[in-house]
Amino acid sequence: MEIEVIKKQFKKDLEKAESKKDLENLRVGYLGRKGKLTDVLKNISKLPVEKRKATGQSANALKLEIEKVLNQEINELASKSRKKPIDISEPGVKYPDGHMHPLTQFIRKSIDIFQSVGFQVAEAPEVDIAYYNFDSLNVPKDHPARDSFDTFYIEDGRDISDDKKLLLRTHTTNADVRFMEKRKPPVRIIIPGKCYRHDTIDASHEATFYQMDGLCIGEGIRVTDLLGTLRYFAKSIFGSDVDTRARPHFYPFTEPSIDLDISCVLCKGKGCPVCKHSGWLEVMPCGMIHPKVLKNMGVDPTKYSGYAFGFGIERLMMLYYGINDIRLGYTSDLRFLEQFS
Ligand SMILES: [Zn+2]
Structure with a gap:
């Protein structure tokens, strides 16, 4: 069979192929052990010497082309099947509701x-001066609550009076x-x-x-x-x-x-x-x-x-x-x- 005829036939067959299985069948039909193109390549030695080289070259080129086209088609089909069509009637994904801490x-x-x-x-403020946390509230200087065992003081290295010292408030x-x-x-x-x-x-x-x-x-x-x-x-x-x-x-x-x-x-x-x-x-x-x-x-x-x-x-x-x-x-x-x- 002429190479050109095989090429045209392949194009026609490819248009009819719908599934991956159809494409695999095409591969077998053209490139398999008994495939149409394999047949041509096997019989090259029987051709007249002057035709062997040209036929061999074009048969091999077609073989590569068919392989390439089939691989492309198979990949395309696979990516299409991965994209699921959107069904707007499907129930949505429910995300868990949060709630306030007790x-x-x-x-x-x-x-x-x-x-x-x-x-x-x-x-x-949560960080305040001792005046608002203690002095202004009539808490005496020697009150145990002021002791650093009870109160977190913030040392900032300044030499300041006790009522201006920074602390984390002990009450609101x-x-x-x-x-x-x-x-x-x-x-x-x-x-x-x-x-x-x-x-x-x-x-x-x-x-x-x-x-x-x-x-x-x-x-x-x-x-x-x-x-x-x-x-x-x-x-x-x-x-x-x-x-x-x-x-x-x-x-x-x-x-x-x-x-x-x-x-x-x-x-x-x-x-x-x-x-x-x-x-x-x-x-x-x-x-x-x-x-x-x-x-x-x-x-x-x-x-x-x-x-x-x-x-x-x-x-x-x-x-x-x-x-x-x-x-x-x-x-x-x-x-x-x-x-x-
Ligand atoms: Zn009780």
């Missing part, structure tokens, strides 16, 4: 309750005087935020923790306003059957100072290991703002009075969710976190 959820819940009775959220109360330097009474603020203390970490202590402080200043603010507000908060969080009680205490920035307890939410006041069998849980230090602190705020203590309170957010959150280890909140363990979606 601590954030609890902070927001607490903020909502205080906002419902007129408090606004205030902030203060550092916002109180800062805020009042810019505002006039009446004010009602809550300050949620991170605090730092040099505590040994165990099931109920972390070196970094959250606190929520509150401050209310106005004319004629009394202890009963304080107790009523905190009672409202406790009942809003833990349910209306929770009781509160006030015990006298001492804090340098309040006078009188109070420890507010709530009835144990775990044993309902009957007594259990968590409440040390007393039926009560100590949750909120509070009191009426000391006149010296009011003066530091630029507020006239003969005209205005006010109260302040603060609580550890983790402690209340643990009671709220029934969590027994504060460290769970900081381990990023999904087995724990996914229970709060």
Whole structure:
């Protein structure tokens, strides 16, 4: 068969080929052991001498061309079959929804309750000077909380007075005087935020923790306003059957100072290991703002009075969710976190 005839025939056959199998059959039909082109090459020796060279050359060239074309077609077919057509009716891929960390959820819940009775959220720096963290709040120079065993001080090499020393705030109360330097009474603020203390970490202590402080200043603010507000908060969080009680205490920035307890939410006041069998849980230090602190705020203590309170957010959150280890909140363990979606 003439080389040109074989070439034309191959082109026709190629147009009809649709699948990989068809293309493989073409390869066998033209280049296989008994293929059309193989046949020509085998019989070259039988041709007249003058024709052998030219026929050999063109047969070999066609062989290379057929191989190349078939390989190209097979590759093209393979890449087409990899591209799946888009089916717009197929259900989409569902990505897992994230959710707020239980601590954030609890902070927001607490903020909502205080906002419902007129408090606004205030902030203060986590790195502050000792004046706002201690001095302005009437915390004496020899108070144990100032000790470097409890407070993280930041040494910057400057020779400065104690009240200007930088530290990581030990409570969010550092916002109180800062805020009042810019505002006039009446004010009602809550300050949620991170605090730092040099505590040994165990099931109920972390070196970094959250606190929520509150401050209310106005004319004629009394202890009963304080107790009523905190009672409202406790009942809003833990349910209306929770009781509160006030015990006298001492804090340098309040006078009188109070420890507010709530009835144990775990044993309902009957007594259990968590409440040390007393039926009560100590949750909120509070009191009426000391006149010296009011003066530091630029507020006239003969005209205005006010109260302040603060609580550890983790402690209340643990009671709220029934969590027994504060460290769970900081381990990023999904087995724990996914229970709060
Ligand atoms: Zn109890």
